[in-house]
Amino acid sequence: xxxxxxxxxxxxxxxxxxxxxxxxxxxxxxxxxxxxxxxxxxxxxxxxxxxxxxxxxxxxxxxxxxxxxxxxxxxxxxxxxxxxxxxxxxxxxxxxxxxxxxxxxxxxxxxxxxxxxxxxxxxxxxxxxxxxxxxxxxxxxxxxxxxxxxxxxxxxxxxxxxxxxxxxxxxxxxxxxxxxxxxxxxxxxxxxxxxxxxxxxxxxxxxxxxxxxxxxxxxxxxxxxxxxxxxxxxxxxxxxxxxxxxxxxxxxxxxxxxxxxxxxxxxxxxxxxxxxxxxxxxxxxxxxxxxxxxxxxxxxxxxxxxxxxxxxxxxxxxxxxxxxxxxxxxxxxxxxxxxxxxxxxxxxxxxxxxxxxxxxxxxxxxxxxxxxxxxxxxxxxxxxxxxxxxxxxxxxxxxxxxxxxxxxxxxxxxxxxxxxxxxxxxxxxxxxxxxxxxxxxxxxxxxxxxxxxxxxxxxxxxxxxxxxxxxxxxxxxxxxxxxxxxxxxxxxxxxxxxxxxxxxxxxxxxxxxxxxxxxxxxxxxxxxxxxxxx
Amino acid sequence: xxxxxxxxxxxxxxxxxxxxxxxxxxxxxxxxxxxxxxxxxxxxxxxxxxxxxxxxxxxxxxxxxxxxxxxxxxxxxxxxxxxxxxxxxxxxxxxxxxxxxxxxxxxxxxxxxxxxxxxxxxxxxxxxxxxxxxxxxxxxxxxxxxxxxxxxxxxxxxxxxxxxxxxxxxxxxxxxxxxxxxxxxxxxxxxxxxxxxxxxxxxxxxxxxxxxxxxxxxxxxxxxxxxxxxxxxxxxxxxxxxxxxxxxxxxxxxxxxxxxxxxxxxxxxxxxxxxxxxxxxxxxxxxxxxxxxxxxxxxxxxxxxxxxxxxxxxxxxxxxxxxxxxxxxxxxxxxxxxxxxxxxxxxxxxxxxxxxxxxxxxxxxxxxxxxxxxxxxxxxxxxxxxxxxxxxxxxxxxxxxxxxxxxxxxxxxxxxx
Numbered sequence: 001x002x003x004x005x006x007x008x009x010x011x012x013x014x015x016x017x018x019x020x021x022x023x024x025x026x027x028x029x030x031x032x033x034x035x036x037x038x039x040x041x042x043x044x045x046x047x048x049x050x051x052x053x054x055x056x057x058x059x060x061x062x063x064x065x066x067x068x069x070x071x072x073x074x075x076x077x078x079x080x081x082x083x084x085x086x087x088x089x090x091x092x093x094x095x096x097x098x099x100x101x102x103x104x105x106x107x108x109x110x111x112x113x114x115x116x117x118x119x120x121x122x123x124x125x126x127x128x129x130x131x132x133x134x135x136x137x138x139x140x141x142x143x144x145x146x147x148x149x150x151x152x153x154x155x156x157x158x159x160x161x162x163x164x165x166x167x168x169x170x171x172x173x174x175x176x177x178x179x180x181x182x183x184x185x186x187x188x189x190x191x192x193x194x195x196x197x198x199x200x201x202x203x204x205x206x207x208x209x210x211x212x213x214x215x216x217x218x219x220x221x222x223x224x225x226x227x228x229x230x231x232x233x234x235x236x237x238x239x240x241x242x243x244x245x246x247x248x249x250x251x252x253x254x255x256x257x258x259x260x261x262x263x264x265x266x267x268x269x270x271x272x273x274x275x276x277x278x279x280x281x282x283x284x285x286x287x288x289x290x291x292x293x294x295x296x297x298x299x300x301x302x303x304x305x306x307x308x309x310x311x312x313x314x315x316x317x318x319x320x321x322x323x324x325x326x327x328x329x330x331x332x333x334x335x336x337x338x339x340x341x342x343x344x345x346x347x348x349x350x351x352x353x354x355x356x357x358x359x360x361x362x363x364x365x366x367x368x369x370x371x372x373x374x375x376x377x378x379x380x381x382x383x384x385x386x387x388x389x390x391x392x393x394x395x396x397x398x399x400x401x402x403x404x405x406x407x408x409x410x411x412x413x414x415x416x417x418x419x420x421x422x423x424x425x426x427x428x429x430x431x432x433x434x435x436x437x438x439x440x441x442x443x444x445x446x447x448x449x450x451x452x453x454x455x456x457x458x459x460x461x462x463x464x465x466x467x468x469x470x471x472x473x474x475x476x477x478x479x480x481x482x483x484x485x486x487x488x489x490x491x492x493x494x495x496x497x498x499x500x501x502x503x504x505x506x507x508x509x510x511x512x513x514x515x516x517x518x519x520x521x522x523x524x525x526x527x528x529x530x531x532x533x534x
Numbered sequence: 535x536x537x538x539x540x541x542x543x544x545x546x547x548x549x550x551x552x553x554x555x556x557x558x559x560x561x562x563x564x565x566x567x568x569x570x571x572x573x574x575x576x577x578x579x580x581x582x583x584x585x586x587x588x589x590x591x592x593x594x595x596x597x598x599x600x601x602x603x604x605x606x607x608x609x610x611x612x613x614x615x616x617x618x619x620x621x622x623x624x625x626x627x628x629x630x631x632x633x634x635x636x637x638x639x640x641x642x643x644x645x646x647x648x649x650x651x652x653x654x655x656x657x658x659x660x661x662x663x664x665x666x667x668x669x670x671x672x673x674x675x676x677x678x679x680x681x682x683x684x685x686x687x688x689x690x691x692x693x694x695x696x697x698x699x700x701x702x703x704x705x706x707x708x709x710x711x712x713x714x715x716x717x718x719x720x721x722x723x724x725x726x727x728x729x730x731x732x733x734x735x736x737x738x739x740x741x742x743x744x745x746x747x748x749x750x751x752x753x754x755x756x757x758x759x760x761x762x763x764x765x766x767x768x769x770x771x772x773x774x775x776x777x778x779x780x781x782x783x784x785x786x787x788x789x790x791x792x793x794x795x796x797x798x799x800x801x802x803x804x805x806x807x808x809x810x811x812x813x814x815x816x817x818x819x820x821x822x823x824x825x826x827x828x829x830x831x832x833x834x835x836x837x838x839x840x841x842x843x844x845x846x847x848x849x850x851x852x853x854x855x856x857x858x859x860x861x862x863x864x865x866x867x868x869x870x871x872x873x874x875x876x877x878x879x880x881x882x883x884x885x886x887x888x889x890x891x892x893x894x895x896x897x898x899x900x901x902x903x904x905x906x907x908x909x910x911x912x913x914x915x916x917x918x919x920x921x922x923x924x925x926x927x928x929x930x931x932x933x934x935x936x937x938x939x940x941x942x943x944x945x946x947x948x949x950x951x
């Protein structure tokens with residue numbers, strides 16, 4: 001098992017143990033409903049960043065961050081969905097400074113709680129678990145967030161948990177996993193009517209963006225798409241793995257660009273996660289000064305957060321896909337396996353996940369193609385299940401361990417019964433090549449969803465359990481809108497309604513195509529759009 | 535620098551005899567004007583600020599300037615081979631459409647459709663060969679990938695059709711079109727029926743630089759009429775290029791499949807800088823261009839595709855139109871700041887050949903990345919298609935000196951912004 005996965009496995013176990021009674025969350029709501037924002041500040045934060053030359057050279061920013069726990073800053077949250085702030089609590093600094101910060105946080109948290117806001121303390125490496133627990137308990141914090149590279153995180157967490165219990169605190173402990181390849185823990189809570197709340201699973205994400213390959217020094221073909229950095233695949237994967245646990249994505253966008261901020265909100269929310277909103281120093285300073293342009297940026301961020309929370313029911317939709325991606329949670333090369341999920345999503349191929357441990361004939365029902373590029377080596381049972389799938393008309397895409405890989409071509413399609421097996425030469429197959437090849441291997445009706453004019457966009461399709469409502473979300477990672485986006489989806493639907501954060505819902509024409517699909521033209525895609533077909 | 539490749543073949547000499555021997559000079563010096571006459575035709579140049587201008591009126595004016603086309607298209611089938619490099623619509627610079635960079639712009643194609651319809655064309659067909667193999671999507675879907683208003687273009691004429699010509703398309707067999715100019719490499723080509731089934735053929739191309747050919751204009755645009763699904767039928771030998779057109783045409787690594795016209799001299803030079811300009815000329819001889827339309831309103835400079843490092847989006851603001859493809863390309867090259875009679879190792883025909891993207895044998899001597907391409911316009915002149923001599927071309931519209939957008943200077947960041 002990869003080290004990153006091992007670490008998170010333990011972290012996940014510990015965090016999931018820290019479930020808390022719902023009644024203790026009075027005023028702050030349950031963790032499932034927390035909409036978080038990083039609210040680092042106070043003298044400890046300024047001290048912690050003493051070596052940050054950018055901040056050191058900007059006294060006004062330093063002052064704003066140092067004075068951030070003036071209760072007036074809580075007014076910024078009024079009218080927004082943000083109801084959970086992450087405050088700087090402990091960094092292993094000078095004891096006097098730490099104490100001063102604890103007192104500041106205690107008072108600030110008191111005012112915040114009165115306003116129904118949950119408060120989580122950020123604990124940085126170097127902190128004492130006992131002192132952090134005492135401070136958290138004293139301030140009545142709802143949780144502690146571990147941010148940074150702790151040399152022995154699992155030991156630190158255990159000590160922190162123990163210290164919190166000694167203080168009779170039921171604060172959650174939420175480590176921020178540092179690696180995108182990390183895997184969340186399954187929600188093992190028994191299915192009961194009123195299950196206890198679960199700690200969010202926080203993971204460091206990438207900064208959502210679209211870049212030209214050429215600008216990255218990569219020579220690409222004429223049809224090469226821009227390179228998109230996205231967390232959508234990871235949120236999907238973690239939600240699949242972790243059951244009911246909220247997924248939080250931690251990353252800092254490009255400074256002072258409203259477009260980047262709204263994309264961060266949407267990028268985490270499309271598949272049902274939440275971005276731990278994180279503002280750059282300049283924006284924070286200008287918000288502190290109540291600068292009009294900064295407040296407009298803030299309102300735009302809030303409008304995207306509101307859009308996400310207004311449509312929280314979308315989190316209950318199930319991923320759509322006729323293509324299954326078989327994944328092995330114990331795979332040796334976890335980051336490589338993750339890259340398939342990332343890049344297949346980027347090629348607009350809708351897929352559903354199939355855990356290797358669940359591979360049974362029944363688990364493949366409803367799929368028309370299965371990707372198993374890293375199944376090395378498949379057991380005889382697995383091999384039979386997958387061969388049967390292909391013989392019954394499915395497409396299996398696999399690596400050379402399957403047998404008879406081509407000598408020269410990147411992959412070979414081998415007719416198998418009524419179906420095919422595409423065997424790659426490389427072991428494991430290059431995720432980028434495989435994702436691109438899927439556009440050749442899969443006919444449109446197997447893809448199910450076809451989206452046109454979306455080179456800098458990622459789409460995500462999900463459906464209600466009945467399949468009568470289909471939700472197709474589009475997130476444009478370019479800074480400019482896409483004009484005339486066309487969507488086709490398998491099946492005939494009577495209505496198409498477009499939801500965007502910017503405008504009221506709009507009815508669009510749903511046109512039935514000759515091949516039994518529904519086509520909808522979206523005139524303009526700014527950043528985030530959701531199309532519901534019914 | 536002396537050329538390491540074979541310089542002039544007997545066939546070159548034969549083709550060029552008395553026509554454009556200067557084009558094939560050994561030392562790469564500029565070609566002298568041809569000794570005897572080759573066809574010429576007027577070319578119109580316009581400066582256009584934006585694709586939002588009234589391009590219908592603009593094209594009508596330019597067509598009038600080159601002598602009118604109404605008598606040529608009335609009651610006829612007009613086919614436009616549109617330049618869609620990469621042919622997926624997904625190759626983009628972030629925030630720009632393909633029509634703003636590597637493809638012809640949909641407003642240009644829409645306006646041309648409207649003008650041909652107004653001039654009485656009975657049927658207007660829009661053609662291109664895409665790369666998709668297994669599940670050939672209709673050409674309209676490819677165009678949707680760049681946000682084209684396909685329905686709008688369809689409604690611009692009484693009968694507007696689209697066809698992907700990468701295979702048989704709507705026909706049951708390929709059309710064999712013989713090279714009617716002096717052939718260099720192929721005597722004929724097997725092509726989708728659309729290139730035979732038209733009365734008036736238009737090459738609608740983007741004005742761009744090109745990695746292997748220096749520049750790509752109306753003649754180069756015809757490379758896309760070759761059907762991969764036919765020419766790729768021959769098995770790929772180990773080590774050959776995975777791309778059908780490269781292994782058959784660029785490098786001549788494999789012959790076309792049986793039943794398809796073969797090379798005149800399979801022992802001829804395999805260097806793509808030598809082959810491609812000649813092959814393109816052969817294609818223009820097989821499917822003569824009746825009208826060349828060059829879109830340089832917006833484009834990329836530094837390469838033909840957005841995936842190439844160093845390519846830049848640019849707004850030259852140019853439209854160039856003419857009846858003779860060689861003449862039109864020559865004028866367009868001049869508006870791009872290039873000498874249309876330039877020889878090997880002169881801009882834009884001196885090339886950096888990326889060793890990662892080319893077979894080792896294309897770098898001669900081994901490892902040498904400084905290579906060349908022959909001048910396609912001079913090949914066309916040598917084959918008797920048209921003149922590349924500006925002094926013999928009747929220029930209409932905006933004078934070249936006023937229209938010029940220096941691609942090299944802008945690419946290098948030397949031109950004022």
